[in-house]
Amino acid sequence: MPQRLVLSRLMQFHRYMGVDEFARELDRLHAFRGRNVGTGLLELLEGQGLLIPRLRIRYPDPVARRFWLMAHEHWAPRELRHPIEPDGPRWDSAIELDEALYRWRNSIVYGPSINPLDDPAARFSEFIQHPSAATFETWLDMRVDISNDVETTLFDGMNVETYYSTWQILLAAEMADAGVHIRINLGDETIGRRAIEALEEGRLPEGSGPSFNFTPFHAARGFAKHQPALDAVVWFAEERWRVLSDIIKGQGGGRFRLSPAQSAQYEQETVALAATAVGRFNVSIDHLVSTIRFLSERWSEWKREGRPLIVDAYQAFLRKAVVLARQAGDMKFAELRDRVGRVGGWFKPALDVIWPDWSAQEKERVHLTLKASLTKKSSTGVSEADITAFVDFLASQGQEAFFWRLRSFEEHALRGNEFAIEGMKSDVQELSVVVEHIAAALGGTGTQLFQKFRQLWRDPQVLHLLDRNDVSNLRKQFTLPENWAAQKAAFQALRGEPGGEVVADLVAAHRIRASVHNALPEDDHFELESFFVGLMRAALLTFLEVRRTDGTISVPAADTQDPAYPSQTVEVP
Incomplete structure (x- = not known):
């Protein structure tokens, strides 16, 4: 069983998320531009019926006053002006609920326990409110009056705990x-003043041209429809994290691997939690698939809107939903991907759009680059099938560093800053090392790259040029800073000879590889591009030469990486 590398997670999953934490998580998305995301905004959203808390604990005033006195025992004695809860069943129940919640929140210390709000006992019902079924009350009005002989007028909100779920x-x-949205030129003082006056009088400003945005309400109906599945995802994700926390308790923070025994326990617990989650919320696999489709549609909409923070939040939630669906339905990622299908107007399955196949993308990048570089060199006779075989070989032989180097070079060349040339020079030298690794994978055993090329190539014309004195002398110049301009001229002259294009690429690759301990003395952007592509061609053509003369190169089918449920990682904060 594979060990797992422990990583950090981004999104907090809690089915009972307090107001402060919920506001922090929401603020990270920058959804409410220009607004302070805090209790005031959340109260406003609740009052408007746009975002209703999932649950609220509200202790009766006498109970809350006694809790307040307990929390302030270090103060001088106070004589409260209003009734205080006496000893009795209600006080005992309040203490029991408070302590059960405390133990659940501190499971690292007290060990695993059941959240008392999941299936609350009847004796707790007086303390639990469901805001969706109650008339809205301002948050200030919910405070408890604890006026006393010292603070003659004093209110405290400690009697109320409001909770949201992560999906909210x-x-x-x-x-x-x-x-309704209106657009007004507030930069004009006169227009701005008239607009404020109009709004204060309860009318729209003149010429404001209101627009109506109904899209959020369509989304809200989707959330209401899929609420059981959304609740199941959050419950599963949170409980799974708590299981992992218990498994790794005492190992400290940072990055580390789970032992085989820990990994096996985590797998077993995950399967059990998935079954419990779908059973608890009465959710079928079809329901989960439908929910994933809905979330994918919303992801797609925000992706097109260009809102990456919200896109990332949807993707983080989708990741947990995919894990739950796979575990509960005993499905591989490809099967779930096909069941979800295409949504949002994309021409590929939604999950492939959300989690692109990195290897496929990078293979395509290499394919297009090599195809373009060989278009002007028709003498090589390389077909698209040849290039495809080469990139498949790279992926099957663990040579993905080739992909990374091209990706890095493009970033520096096309999107770099004033220091990009230094990055490009480093990419060229690092690719020369990768080319030697590829030559070794093809069977080259020489101690230097040139020796490996000499072993692998059988083409008489190429071998003749490689052994020629001037070419041999060119490859033996061990330091690039000396006569670099002359070496480049020699490479260029060599390209003009029959078979010289291939040999120039091979010798240049060796020269760059042999001098990686020295800075590459080249500052011309286009020259660096030429050398980089030449290194790519050297690897490709050597692969094709070995395949032509040996015929034993095989490309085994690569395992499909599951982007939504990587088998090698788990997440910890």
């Missing part, structure tokens, strides 16, 4: 632009 962060982001 996504719903809140949807609601940020809900309603």
Whole structure:
């Protein structure tokens, strides 16, 4: 069983997320531009019916006053003006609920326990409110009056705990632009003043041209429809994290690998939690697939809107939903991907759009680059099938460093800053090392790259040029800074000879590889591109030469990487 590398996670998954934490998570998305994301905004959203808390603990005032006195025992004695809860069943139940919640929140210390709010006992019902079924009350009005002989007028909100679920962060982001929007030139003082006056009088400013945004309400209906599955995902993700926390308790923070025994336990617990989650919320696999489709549609919409923070939040939630669906349905990623299908107007399955196949993307990048570089060199006779075989060989032989080097070079060449040339020079030298690794994978055993090329090539014309004195002398110049201009001229002259294009690429690759301990003395952008592509061609043509003369190169089918449930990693904060 594979060991797992422990990584950090981005999104917090809690089915009972307090107001402060919920506001912090929502604020990270920058959904409410220009607004302070805090208790005031959340209260406003609740009052408007746009975002209703999942659950609220509200102790009766006498109970809350006694809790307040307990929390302030270090103060001088106070004589409260209003009733305090006496000893009795209600006080015992309040203490029991409070302590059970405390133990659950501190499971690292007290060990695993059941959240008392999941299936609350009847004796706790007086303390638990469901805001969706109650008339809205302002948050200030819910405070308890604890006026006393010292503080003659004093109120405290400690009697109320308001909770949201993680999926409501996504719903809140949807609601940020809900309603009527007007566009006014507030930079003009006169127009701005008239607009404020009009709004204070309860009318729209003249010439404001209101627009109505109904999209958030369509999204809200989707969240309401899929709420059981969304609740199941959050419950599963949170409990799975708590299981992992218990498994790794005492190992400290940072990055480390789970032992085989820990990994096996985590797998076993994950399967059990998935079954419990779908059973608890009465959710079928079809329901989960439908929910994933809905979330993928919303991801797609925000992707097109150009809102990466919200896109990332949806993707983080989708990742947990995919894990739950796979575990509960005993499905491989490819099977789930096909069941979800295409949504959002994309021409590929939604999950392939959300989690692109990195290897396929990078193979395509290499394929296109090599194809373009060989278009002007028709004498090589390389077909698209040849290039495809080469990139498949790289992927099958663990030579993905070739992909990374091209990706890095493109970043420096096309999107770099004033220091990009230095990055390009480094990429060229590092690719020469990768080319030697490829030559070794093809069977080259020489101690230097040139010796490997000499072993692998059988073409008489190429061998003749490689052994020629001037070419041999060119490859033996061990330091690039000396006569670099002359060496480049020699490479260029060699390309003009029959078979010289191939040999020039091979010798240049060796020269660059042999001098990686020295800085590459080249500052011309286009020259660096030429050398980089030449290194790519050297690897490709050597592969084709070995395949032509040996015929034993095989490309085994690579395992499909599951982007939504990587087998090698788990997440910890």
